[in-house]
Amino acid sequence: MTEEAREAVGDYKAGWHDPENSTIRFDAGLSEKVVRDISELKNEPEWMTEMRVKAFKHFDDRPMPTWGNMSMLNEIDFEKICYYLRSSKATENDWDDVPEDIRNTFDRLGIPDAEQKWLSGVTAQYESEAVYHSIREDLQEQGVIFLDMDSGLREHEDLVKKWFGSVVPYSDNKFSALNTAVWSGGSFIYVPKGVHVELPVQAYFRINAKNMGQFERTLIIADEGSSIHYVEGCTAPTYSTDSLHSAVVELIALPGAHIRYSTVQNWSANVYNLVTKRGIAHENSKIEWVDGNIGSKLTMKYPSVILKGEGAHAEVISVAYSGAGQHQDAGAKIHHLASNTTSKILSKSISKDGGRGSYRGLVTVSPKAQNCKLNVVCDALILDEDSRSDTYPTMEVANPTARCEHEASVSKVSDNQLFYLMSRGHSEEEALALIVNGFFEPFTRELPMEYAVELNKLMALEMEGSIG
Amino acid sequence: MNPGQTYLSLEEPSNADHLWRYSPWKKVHPTGNIKEVPENFSQPEVSLSMLDGSKAPDNISILKESITTKENSYSDPVSMNFIDAVSSKNKFTLKVDKNTILKQPVLLKINLGESNSSMNLTMNIGRHCQFELVTQIVGSAPWFGLIRNGEIGEGSVINDVLVGQMNAGTLMRVDAINIGRDAQVKAGSISSGSERTKADLRYMMNENGGNLRVLGSILSANEMHIDHHVEIHHEAANTFSRLDWHSACGGNSRTIGTGMLRVADGATGADAGQLFHNLLLSEKAEADSIPELEVSEHDVVGCGHGTANGPVDEEQLFYLEARGFNPEDAKDALIAAFLNSTLSDMGSDLLHQWLANNLQDELKSLTT
Numbered sequence: 015m016t017e018e019a020r021e022a023v024g025d026y027k028a029g030w031h032d033p034e035n036s037t038i039r040f041d042a043g044l045s046e047k048v049v050r051d052i053s054e055l056k057n058e059p060e061w062m063t064e065m066r067v068k069a070f071k072h073f074d075d076r077p078m079p080t081w082g083n084m085s086m087l088n089e090i091d092f093e094k095i096c097y098y099l100r101s102s103k104a105t106e107n108d109w110d111d112v113p114e115d116i117r118n119t120f121d122r123l124g125i126p127d128a129e130q131k132w133l134s135g136v137t138a139q140y141e142s143e144a145v146y147h148s149i150r151e152d153l154q155e156q157g158v159i160f161l162d163m164d165s166g167l168r169e170h171e172d173l174v175k176k177w178f179g180s181v182v183p184y185s186d187n188k189f190s191a192l193n194t195a196v197w198s199g200g201s202f203i204y205v206p207k208g209v210h211v212e213l214p215v216q217a218y219f220r221i222n223a224k225n226m227g228q229f230e231r232t233l234i235i236a237d238e239g240s241s242i243h244y245v246e247g248c249t250a251p252t253y254s255t256d257s258l259h260s261a262v263v264e265l266i267a268l269p270g271a272h273i274r275y276s277t278v279q280n281w282s283a284n285v286y287n288l289v290t291k292r293g294i295a296h297e298n299s300k301i302e303w304v305d306g307n308i309g310s311k312l313t314m315k316y317p318s319v320i321l322k323g324e325g326a327h328a329e330v331i332s333v334a335y336s337g338a339g340q341h342q343d344a345g346a347k348i349h350h351l352a353s354n355t356t357s358k359i360l361s362k363s364i365s366k367d368g369g370r371g372s373y374r375g376l377v378t379v380s381p382k383a384q385n386c387k388l389n390v391v392c393d394a395l396i397l398d399e400d401s402r403s404d405t406y407p408t409m410e411v412a413n414p415t416a417r418c419e420h421e422a423s424v425s426k427v428s429d430n431q432l433f434y435l436m437s438r439g440h441s442e443e444e445a446l447a448l449i450v451n452g453f454f455e456p457f458t459r460e461l462p463m464e465y466a467v468e469l470n471k472l473m474a475l476e477m478e479g480s481i482g
Numbered sequence: 483m484n485p486g487q488t489y490l491s492l493e494e495p496s497n498a499d500h501l502w503r504y505s506p507w508k509k510v511h512p513t514g515n516i517k518e519v520p521e522n523f524s525q526p527e528v529s530l531s532m533l534d535g536s537k538a539p540d541n542i543s544i545l546k547e548s549i550t551t552k553e554n555s556y557s558d559p560v561s562m563n564f565i566d567a568v569s570s571k572n573k574f575t576l577k578v579d580k581n582t583i584l585k586q587p588v589l590l591k592i593n594l595g596e597s598n599s600s601m602n603l604t605m606n607i608g609r610h611c612q613f614e615l616v617t618q619i620v621g622s623a624p625w626f627g628l629i630r631n632g633e634i635g636e637g638s639v640i641n642d643v644l645v646g647q648m649n650a651g652t653l654m655r656v657d658a659i660n661i662g663r664d665a666q667v668k669a670g671s672i673s674s675g676s677e678r679t680k681a682d683l684r685y686m687m688n689e690n691g692g693n694l695r696v697l698g699s700i701l702s703a704n705e706m707h708i709d710h711h712v713e714i715h716h717e718a719a720n721t722f723s724r725l726d727w728h729s730a731c732g733g734n735s736r737t738i739g740t741g742m743l744r745v746a747d748g749a750t751g752a753d754a755g756q757l758f759h760n761l762l763l764s765e766k767a768e769a770d771s772i773p774e775l776e777v778s779e780h781d782v783v784g785c786g787h788g789t790a791n792g793p794v795d796e797e798q799l800f801y802l803e804a805r806g807f808n809p810e811d812a813k814d815a816l817i818a819a820f821l822n823s824t825l826s827d828m829g830s831d832l833l834h835q836w837l838a839n840n841l842q843d844e845l846k847s848l849t850t
Contacts, residue, residue: 081498406774
C-alpha cells in the first residue's frame with residue numbers, strides 16, 4: 015500500500031517548482047499605488063477600483079486578529095510579499111496555447127487528463143492569473159457562464175457588480191479586505207434557472223514563485239432550481255520562505271438551487287492559507303462545503319452559510335490533517351436566519367508529528383427562525399505525544415423551537431482496532447493507514463472518486479513512519 | 483504590588499476572550515468604571531451550622547483570616563485581583579481538620595444585607611475528609627464579589643454546592659480549587675436569584691487520581707443574565723472529570739455556559755467530558771454554549787463534549803397529559819425533572835431534599 019502510494023504521489027508530490035518566467039512582476043510590498051496599478055493593469059471599471067482602494071484602507075487600519083494562532087499570524091511580513099505576478103499573456107482555452115513550462119506543471123498535476131475524463135469545465139490559475147479556461151459546449155449553449163473572475167468582470171459587469179462583495183464585504187475581516195484590495199483570478203460562475211451541471215467543474219490553483227501572494231476571488235451564482243458542483247485543488251512548491259494564499263469565495267444559491275463546493279487543499283508547508291468562504295442560501299436551497307485541509311503551514315478557514323430563506327439547508331463536511339509544524343485551524347459557521355432551516359457540520363481532524371488541529375465553529379439561531387434543526391459533530395485523533403487537538407465550538411440559540419446538538423471527541427487510535435487488523439495480516443503501518451482512511455471516510459465518500467482515491471493515497475503516505 | 487495595584491495595571495479584557503465575550507467586564511464591574519476600585523464594601527454576615535440548624539462540630543470552622551496553602555496561577559487576573567482588592571477586610575477561611583467525617587451536611591450561609599459587599603474565602607480542607615457543604619448566598623446587595631480559593635485535601639470525598647439566591651443585583655464569583663490526590667469532589671452550582679451572574683469556576687487537577695464532577699442547575703427568568711465559565715485543567719495522570727450543566731431559560735433571560743477542558747501534555751489516562759443542556763421556555767429567552775477542548779496528550783481514555791438545546795419535548799408533554807396532567811402541570815413537571823437531573827446528583831438525599839424545598843419559589847417564577 016505505502017509503496018503504491020509513494021509511486022502515486024511521491025514526497026509532497028507537488029513540491030517542485032519551475033523557473034520563474036514572469037511577464038509582469040510587481041515589487042514586494044503593498045500600498046494604494048499597488049492596488050490602483052493592479053486595477054489599471056486589468057482595465058477595470060471605476061467602481062471596482064474604488065472598492066479596491068476602500069478595502070486597502072480598511073486592511074491597513076484593521077489590526078491583526080487577536081485570536082487563533084497569533085504567533086504564527088504575526089510572522090507574516092506583508093511587505094515581503096509580491097501581490098501580483100503574471101506568467102502568461104492571456105487566458106487560453108486550448109492547452110496547446112498555454113506556455114510550455116506552465117502546461118508541463120498542470121500536466122504533472124494531471125489536470126488536462128482529468129478534464130477529458132470527468133469534468134464539465136476547468137480553470138487553471140498560475141500565480142495571479144488564470145492561464146487556461148474551458149467549458150463544455152453544451153453547457154455554454156444552456157447559458158452556463160464559467161469564466162475566470164477577470165473575464166467575468168469584463169463580460170458580465172452587471173452581474174458581478176450586483177453580487178460581488180454581497181456575501182463577504184471587504185469590511186468582514188482583515189483578510190477579506192486584503193483580498194478585495196488585490197484580488198486577481200478565481201472563478202465566476204452563473205448557472206441559469208433550472209440548469210443542472212451534471213459533472214463537476216474544477217479550478218486548480220498553483221503558486222510557483224517565492225514569497226508570492228495568491229488572492230483569487232470566486233463568485234458562484236446558482237439561479238432558481240439549478241445545481242452545480244465546483245471542485246478546487248491547490249498546491250505550491252516547497253520553499254524556505256513563506257507565501258500567502260488569501261482567497262474569498264462567495265456562493266449565492268437562489269430559491270431551490272444546490273451548490274456543492276469541494277476543496278482539497280494541499281499547499282506546501284510554507285503557505286499561510288487564510289481564506290474566507292461564505293454562502294447565502296435562499297428558500298429551499300442547499301449549500302454544501304466539502305473541505306479537505308492537508309497542507310499549508312497555517313490554515314484559518316471557516317466555511318460559512320447564511321440560511322436566509324425558509325427551508326434552506328447547509329452542510330459542512332471537513333477533514334484536516336496536521337503534520338510537523340502545521341496548524342490547521344478550520345471549522346464552520348452556520349447562521350439560521352429563517353424558519354425550518356436545517357444544518358449539519360461534520361469535522362474530522364488528525365494531528366501527528368507535533369501538528370495542531372483546531373475546530374472552531376459558530377452556529378446561531380435567530381429569534382425569528384422557528385423550528386430549526388442543527389447537528390454538529392467533531393472528532394479528532396491524536397497520533398503521538400507531541401501533537402495537540404483543540405475544539406472551540408460556539409452555539410447561540412435565541413429561539414425556543416430550535417433543536418440543536420453538538421458533540422465532539424478527542425481520542426487516540428484504538429489498540430483493539432489495530433490488533434484486529436494486524437491479526438488479519440496487515441502490518442501495523444498498513445493497519446493505521448486503513449484506520450485513518452476509515453476515519454476520513456465520511457469526507458472522501460462525498461468527493462468525486464478520482465479525488466477520493468488520491469486523498470486516500472496521500473493519507474497513506476502521511477501515515478508512513480507513524481509506528482515505532 | 484497589592485491586588486488593587488495589580489488590577490489597575492492590567493488592560494481591559496478583550497471580548498475576543500470568550501470568558502468576557504457575553505458579559506464584558508465593565509458590565510459586571512460594580513460601578514461600570516473599570517478604573518475604579520471601591521474601598522467601602524461591607525462585610526457579609528457569615529454563619530456556619532449543620533443543615534438542620536444545629537451547631538457545627540469543632541473540627542470545621544470559619545476563621546476571619548486567610549490561610550492560603552497554595553497559590554493559584556490559573557485564574558483570570560482581572561476578576562481575581564479586583565475581588566481580592568475590594569475584599570481586603572473581608573477575608574475568611576473555611577478550615578476543616580484532616581479526617582473530618584460528617585453525616586449531616588454543613589451550611590455556610592452568607593447574608594449580604596443591602597449594600598455592595600465582597601468576600602475572599604479560602605477553602606482549607608484537610609486530608610481524608612468526608613462531608614457535604616452547602617454555601618447559600620442570600621440578600622439584596624446590588625453587587626457581591628466572591629472568591630473561593632483553596633484546595634481539597636488528598637483522598638477527601640466532598641460534595642460542595644453553592645446556591646445563589648440573591649434577591650437581585652450582580653453576583654461576581656471566582657472559584658479556583660485544587661483537587662488533591664485521589665480526592666473525589668462534586669461541585670454543584672445553583673443559580674436562581676441575581677439579575678446578573680458572572681461566574682468563573684476553575685478546577686486544577688494537578689495530582690494523580692483526582693475525580694471531579696461539576697454540576698449546574700440554572701434557573702433563569704425575567705431579565706436575568708447568567709454567565710458561567712467552567713475550566714477544568716487535567717495536569718496529572720489518571721484524572722477524571724465530568725461537567726453536566728442544565729439551564730432552563732424563561733422570560734427575556736439569557737444563559738451562557740462556556741467550558742474549557744484542558745488536558746496537558748503528560749496527563750496520561752485522563753478522562754474528561756462536558757455536557758451543556760439548555761431548555762428554552764419562551765420566545766425571547768436565549769441560551770449560548772461554548773464547550774471547548776484543548777488536548778495536548780494523546781494517551782487519554784477519552785475527551786469529549788456536547789451541547790443540546792431545545793424546547794420542552796412534545797412527546798413527553800403528550801405522555802403526561804395522556805395520564806391526567808393538565809398542560810401547565812405537565813410542563814412544570816418536565817422543567818423540574820430537567821433541573822432535578824443535575825440537582826439530584828449533587829449530594830445525599832438529605833441535601834437534595836433541602837435544595838428542592840429551597841428552590842420551589844424560584845421554579846414557580848420560571849414557569850409562570
